[in-house]
Every structure is written in C-alpha cells, then in structure tokens.
Amino acid sequence: MTSLDDLPIRDDLRGRSPYGAPQKSVPVALNVNENTHPIPEAVAHDIVARVAAAILQLNRYPDREFTDLRHAFAGYLGHGLDESNIWAANGSNEVLQHVLQAFGGPGRTSLGFAPTYSMYGLLSAGTGTEWIAAPRDGEFELTPETAVAAIREHDPDIVLLCAPNNPTGTPLSLETVEAVADAAPVIVVVDEAYHEFADPGTPSALTLLEGRPRLVVSRTMSKAFAFAGARVGYLAADPAVVDALRLVRLPYHLSALTQAAALGALAHSDQMLAMVDEIRGQRERIVAELDRLGFHPYRSGANFVLFGGVDDPHAVFEALLDRGILIRDIGLPGCLRVTAGTETETTAFLEAIAAFAPASAPASTPTPAA
Structure with a gap:
C-alpha cells in the first residue's frame, strides 16, 4: 500500500502532522472551545x-x-x-x-x-x-x-x-x-x-x-x-x-x-450573543474552583481556561474521557485546557476533576454556580 512517504509531496511538508483535535462522541465535549449553547x-x-x-x-x-x-x-x-x-x-x-x-x-x-x-x-x-x-x-x-x-x-x-x-x-x-x-x-x-x-x-x-x-x-x-x-x-x-x-x-x-x-x-x-455573559460566568467559576482545588488556572479572556498543576496530563485526560468528559491535552507540561460550557457541563467537569486535585488541596464539593 502506498504511504505518504511514497508520494512526491513538497520537501518542506515531509514529517509534518495535520491539525488534529480529538473528535469523539461524548456527553460533555469541552475540548475545542465551541460555544456549547444552542442557537435560539x-x-x-x-x-x-x-x-x-x-x-x-x-x-x-x-x-x-x-x-x-x-x-x-x-x-x-x-x-x-x-x-x-x-x-x-x-x-x-x-x-x-x-x-x-x-x-x-x-x-x-x-x-x-x-x-x-x-x-x-x-x-x-x-x-x-x-x-x-x-x-x-x-x-x-x-x-x-x-x-x-x-x-x-x-x-x-x-x-x-x-x-x-x-x-x-x-x-x-x-x-x-x-x-x-x-x-x-x-x-x-x-x-x-x-x-x-x-x-x-x-x-x-x-x-x-x-x-x-x-x-x-x-x-x-x-x-x-x-x-x-x-x-x-x-x-x-x-x-x-x-x-x-x-x-x-x-x-x-x-x-x-x-x-x-x-x-x-x-x-x-x-x-446570538445573549449567552456570552453566562459563558463568561462559567469561565470565572472554573477559575475559582480550580484555584480552590490547588490547580493553577492561568489568566483568561476567552471561553476556556488553561490550568497547570496536573501531575500526569495524559492520564487525567484519559480518566475524564472514561467519565464521558472530553477536554484538551495540548502538550504543555503539567497543563490541560477546558472550555467553559453550560452550567451543567461545567459542574460535570468540576466534579470529575476534583478527584485529581493536588494533594495539598482541600477536599470538598465544587462551588455552585452563581
């Protein structure tokens, strides 16, 4: 069977990988920064x-x-x-x-x-x-x-x-x-x-x-x-x-x-933009809760949060996926990224990620949405 290496593609494209965010059918998909709210x-x-x-x-x-x-x-x-x-x-x-x-x-x-x-x-x-x-x-x-x-x-x-x-x-x-x-x-x-x-x-x-x-x-x-x-x-x-x-x-x-x-x-x-304030609120909720759990959320002006303090990002990514929650392992050491979804989706993520909080973090229930 012919492989990519057998084709006369440009030399500067050899060895490169295409864009590839995981596409999986899961109950809670928070990996590609979509607006998870439906169109009115x-x-x-x-x-x-x-x-x-x-x-x-x-x-x-x-x-x-x-x-x-x-x-x-x-x-x-x-x-x-x-x-x-x-x-x-x-x-x-x-x-x-x-x-x-x-x-x-x-x-x-x-x-x-x-x-x-x-x-x-x-x-x-x-x-x-x-x-x-x-x-x-x-x-x-x-x-x-x-x-x-x-x-x-x-x-x-x-x-x-x-x-x-x-x-x-x-x-x-x-x-x-x-x-x-x-x-x-x-x-x-x-x-x-x-x-x-x-x-x-x-x-x-x-x-x-x-x-x-x-x-x-x-x-x-x-x-x-x-x-x-x-x-x-x-x-x-x-x-x-x-x-x-x-x-x-x-x-x-x-x-x-x-x-x-x-x-x-x-x-x-x-x-169409009426849900932006709600999404912004869920973003701030994620930041506050991840910080409380002992992770390190970075400053965000988007509809997602990058957070550090993850001992094994790939293992946590897979464990959350097993629970039906898809976030993003972007390859930054100790970091994962999550999209701010609906209140229900955010709650599901926060409840699941709490199991992987750094050892020094207090164990308690997630902060409810405002």
Missing part, C-alpha cells in the same frame, strides 16, 4: 428560511463579492468601518490563509509567540512561509518590550498576534498590539477570535486601524455566535489589504448558503 430557536427558524430561499437560486453562482455580508459585518463591528474594509471566508482559518498567501510565501517569514494557535504554523507551512515561534514572558503573558524585541531580532514579513491567546487564554494588551504595529512596516494580524468573551470594556484592536494600513483584525462567528459548523470568519483592514486578498481567493469561495446563514445570524446578533 426563533433565530434558527429565520436562518433556515433564508437558507431555503438561497436554495431556490443554487443554479446561479453566489455574489462573488458577498456585498451584503460585508456590509452586515461592518455594521456589527462599528468603528466607522464599511464594506470596503471587510473580508470574509470559510472560517477564520481560511481568512488567515488568504493573508499568508498574499503576504507570505517562499523566502518570507511569519512570526508568533509560542505557545499560540497551532494553525499559524500549519498555515505558514502550507503557503511556503517560514514560521518563527518567539518566546512569551512568564505566565504566558506578552509585554510590548518582549514583542518588539522579537520583531527586531527576526525581521518577519507577517506578525500573528492572538488576542486573547489560544491555547492559554491570555489577554493581550492594546499597548502591546500598538507597539508591534508601530515597530516595523510589516503585516500585523490581530486574531480576535475570542474577543467577545473578554471582560466588558476591553478595547479591540479595531480602535487602532485608522492610519495603520498594514494592521489586520481577524474575527470569527464560530465562538461567541455559536456558529462553528457554519464556518464563517472575517477580518477588518485597510481597503488595499482587502484588494490583495482578492488576488488569492478562489472564485465564489463563499457559497450562497453560507452567506444566507451568516446574514441571518448577524440580523439577530443581540440574541
């Missing part, structure tokens, strides 16, 4: 009606410029943006791929701060862009000084900032983003996939776009909008950046069904 029924009915109307015209290509959707995204983001500032694709991964196709490539480099979203390196590899992983500060934080020093050392063509960071959840200050954007004339992408889960009042990098034509802010509908299965990501940037992305996108890359579903969700953004 009334909103779902409107989305279905819009998709049904689009089906009647599937004999025609969709709007290649997805003009209505770009207008809707601009309205949702605000900050004086209009459709000329907006780009969208099939998930924020494809948005980032377009950026790397347009501004990366052979002989060019992209830089991020590890540990960070694993797809940055994979997307870089797929576009022939050399990936550079610079270190973070203690507790996975990233100061302006550390970030700028790495840029000056490596002189990259693209900088990828995850705000808040995945997989650590670490918030990224606007001061750090501003320092990076002003440090060198390169493309700087601020990936705000989890921004809606940040503490209220947390400023977005969108506030820095004016006067910075090489700054890009990426978002997704997968998380806060509970739209992971629809695969819709988008970005805001200078219109010239959007023009550059047109050069690398496939024709009609956003289907009519995708556009219809996304427009339906955006039309009900208040209802």
Whole structure:
C-alpha cells in the first residue's frame, strides 16, 4: 500500500502532522472551545428560511463579492468601518490563509509567540512561509518590550498576534498590539477570535486601524455566535489589504448558503450573543474552583481556561474521557485546557476533576454556580 512517504509531496511538508483535535462522541465535549449553547430557536427558524430561499437560486453562482455580508459585518463591528474594509471566508482559518498567501510565501517569514494557535504554523507551512515561534514572558503573558524585541531580532514579513491567546487564554494588551504595529512596516494580524468573551470594556484592536494600513483584525462567528459548523470568519483592514486578498481567493469561495446563514445570524446578533455573559460566568467559576482545588488556572479572556498543576496530563485526560468528559491535552507540561460550557457541563467537569486535585488541596464539593 502506498504511504505518504511514497508520494512526491513538497520537501518542506515531509514529517509534518495535520491539525488534529480529538473528535469523539461524548456527553460533555469541552475540548475545542465551541460555544456549547444552542442557537435560539426563533433565530434558527429565520436562518433556515433564508437558507431555503438561497436554495431556490443554487443554479446561479453566489455574489462573488458577498456585498451584503460585508456590509452586515461592518455594521456589527462599528468603528466607522464599511464594506470596503471587510473580508470574509470559510472560517477564520481560511481568512488567515488568504493573508499568508498574499503576504507570505517562499523566502518570507511569519512570526508568533509560542505557545499560540497551532494553525499559524500549519498555515505558514502550507503557503511556503517560514514560521518563527518567539518566546512569551512568564505566565504566558506578552509585554510590548518582549514583542518588539522579537520583531527586531527576526525581521518577519507577517506578525500573528492572538488576542486573547489560544491555547492559554491570555489577554493581550492594546499597548502591546500598538507597539508591534508601530515597530516595523510589516503585516500585523490581530486574531480576535475570542474577543467577545473578554471582560466588558476591553478595547479591540479595531480602535487602532485608522492610519495603520498594514494592521489586520481577524474575527470569527464560530465562538461567541455559536456558529462553528457554519464556518464563517472575517477580518477588518485597510481597503488595499482587502484588494490583495482578492488576488488569492478562489472564485465564489463563499457559497450562497453560507452567506444566507451568516446574514441571518448577524440580523439577530443581540440574541446570538445573549449567552456570552453566562459563558463568561462559567469561565470565572472554573477559575475559582480550580484555584480552590490547588490547580493553577492561568489568566483568561476567552471561553476556556488553561490550568497547570496536573501531575500526569495524559492520564487525567484519559480518566475524564472514561467519565464521558472530553477536554484538551495540548502538550504543555503539567497543563490541560477546558472550555467553559453550560452550567451543567461545567459542574460535570468540576466534579470529575476534583478527584485529581493536588494533594495539598482541600477536599470538598465544587462551588455552585452563581
């Protein structure tokens, strides 16, 4: 039987592994940072009606410029943006791929701060862009000084900032983003996939776009909008950046069904985002309880919590899986990551993880939800 090694794939792809989060059917799945709350029924009915109307015209290509959707995204983001500032694709991964196709490539480099979203390196590899992983500060934080020093050392063509960071959840200050954007004339992408889960009042990098034509802010509908299965990501940037992305996108890359579903969700953004406060509350509940149990939860502005103090992460991961609870072993020593789910899901996780608390932790029942 032919193996991958027998095929004439590019040399720079040999030995690499694809993205691979475990996909298992379990009662409590808290491993890939999905919004585990269902779409409100009334909103779902409107989305279905819009998709049904689009089906009647599937004999025609969709709007290649997805003009209505770009207008809707601009309205949702605000900050004086209009459709000329907006780009969208099939998930924020494809948005980032377009950026790397347009501004990366052979002989060019992209830089991020590890540990960070694993797809940055994979997307870089797929576009022939050399990936550079610079270190973070203690507790996975990233100061302006550390970030700028790495840029000056490596002189990259693209900088990828995850705000808040995945997989650590670490918030990224606007001061750090501003320092990076002003440090060198390169493309700087601020990936705000989890921004809606940040503490209220947390400023977005969108506030820095004016006067910075090489700054890009990426978002997704997968998380806060509970739209992971629809695969819709988008970005805001200078219109010239959007023009550059047109050069690398496939024709009609956003289907009519995708556009219809996304427009339906955006039309009900208040209802779609109504569960964000509850998810944020469950995140804080997880942090407080893990801390009480003797684990070390890291600071998080996302819908998940990374926690240390785990003696054998793989063994704990497997033990929780045996109990029907799927979290994430991301390969960081002594650490595991869990998504903040519904109150019921969070309770199930906290009750199960208590059995693996460090020996010094008090033994008691989990703190109830507020």
